[in-house]
Amino acid sequence: MRCHYCDREAAFAVEKDRMKVGLCEQHLRERMRELADAQAFGALPDGLDSK
């Protein structure tokens, strides 16, 4: 599986809108940082299913 954001091999698969998308390590970190920022502002990003 390829990373959703670049052409590298995906190291992780995450579910987004009930679809599985691949993320390489770098983009996973960026995504996590985005989520953390969004939560700091009190807004839940789309596709985040907290379990």
Ligand SMILES: [Zn+2]
């Ligand atoms: Zn990537």
